[in-house]
Amino acid sequence: MNEIGKFLANDLEIWFNRRLVSLQSTDKRLWDLTLEITHETAIEKPQMLQSRAVVLAIPAPQLATILDPLIPRILPEFYTILNSIQYDPCITVMASYPAEKQTKLTFRNPDWKAIRFPQNPIVDWVGLDSSKRSNSQFPVFVIQSKAEFAQQFLDDSDLQPATQLLLLQVASLLDPWLAEPEWTQTHRWRYAFCQNPIPQSYLETLDPLPLVGIGDWCGSDSIVGSIERTLKSGTAASAWLISRLSGL
Numbered sequence: 001m002n003e004i005g006k007f008l009a010n011d012l013e014i015w016f017n018r019r020l021v022s023l024q025s026t027d028k029r030l031w032d033l034t035l036e037i038t039h040e041t042a043i044e045k046p047q048m049l050q051s052r053a054v055v056l057a058i059p060a061p062q063l064a065t066i067l068d069p070l071i072p073r074i075l076p077e078f079y080t081i082l083n084s085i086q087y088d089p090c091i092t093v094m095a096s097y098p099a100e101k102q103t104k105l106t107f108r109n110p111d112w113k114a115i116r117f118p119q120n121p122i123v124d125w126v127g128l129d130s131s132k133r134s135n136s137q138f139p140v141f142v143i144q145s146k147a148e149f150a151q152q153f154l155d156d157s158d159l160q161p162a163t164q165l166l167l168l169q170v171a172s173l174l175d176p177w178l179a180e181p182e183w184t185q186t187h188r189w190r191y192a193f194c195q196n197p198i199p200q201s202y203l204e205t206l207d208p209l210p211l212v213g214i215g216d217w218c219g220s221d222s223i224v225g226s227i228e229r230t231l232k233s234g235t236a237a238s239a240w241l242i243s244r245l246s247g248l
Contacts, residue, residue, distance in 0.1 A: 018047065023054065023066055025208040037200060051239055053210035057234065059191035060217045062087035062204045070208075078205055085217045088147035089154055090192035093166050094129065095181035096140045104175065115174075120122060124148045139180070143170055149186065159186045197229060202237035210244050212237045 008010045015035075022034035030050045037044040058065050064082040071079050102116075105128065114127040125144040130136035143166050153162040164185045171179035201219050204212040216226035218233040
């Protein structure tokens with residue numbers, strides 16, 4: 001899935017392991033950004049940057065937290081909108097199985113790629129991730145949980161119990177061998193699915209300086225899928241930002 005991002009970022013300088021911890025405007029019409037640099041074993045001295053404009057492509061609750069110190073200088077409606085946006089969480093499990101299981105994938109029809117379980121209290125969706133690759137030798141599944149199930153585990157340091165419950169549930173729904181994968185990767189998504197995206201394609205302000213928020217929380221909920229909303233949001237926001245910067 002990240003190949004698209006890698007292609008688009010081919011000529012860009014990308015920094016990893018840096019977290020924005022402070023955003024302040026200056027009298028020189030520049031944003032001051034403080035980045036916390038983290039590694040597996042230590043946190044380095046913060047990095048300071050300046051920019052004419054800032055684009056924040058993160059979930060609305062995280063954006064609200066970053067902008068909280070700036071509220072006296074940013075339009076109140078901006079902050080109010082951000083705090084009104086709600087997300088459902090999700091726990092996602094990727095599970096891989098032995099090659100010999102490739103012949104046992106006809107759960108409902110020979111050509112299935114994904115199955116949704118609207119009535120199940122734990123599992124929301126199961127996808128055959130390996131079907132995206134024509135030369136895949138091993139069946140790989142992606143399992144997404146229901147929001148209510150994920151909520152129980154959001155703050156747990158150990159996600160193994162959640163992983164096992166999801167695997168057992170999928171095994172009971174599709175086939176018993178799915179309970180015993182060769183390996184798994186589990187990730188918690190605190191902000192997985194935006195429930196009430198705003199009508200606007202992006203949220204912007206010029207006071208005190210150009211700043212724009214984009215993401216799956218922008219754009220009409222009539223747009224099918226958060227990826228489509230995010231793409232349209234970024235495209236529209238880039239046009240707005242370019243037009244503003246050209247006049248600065």
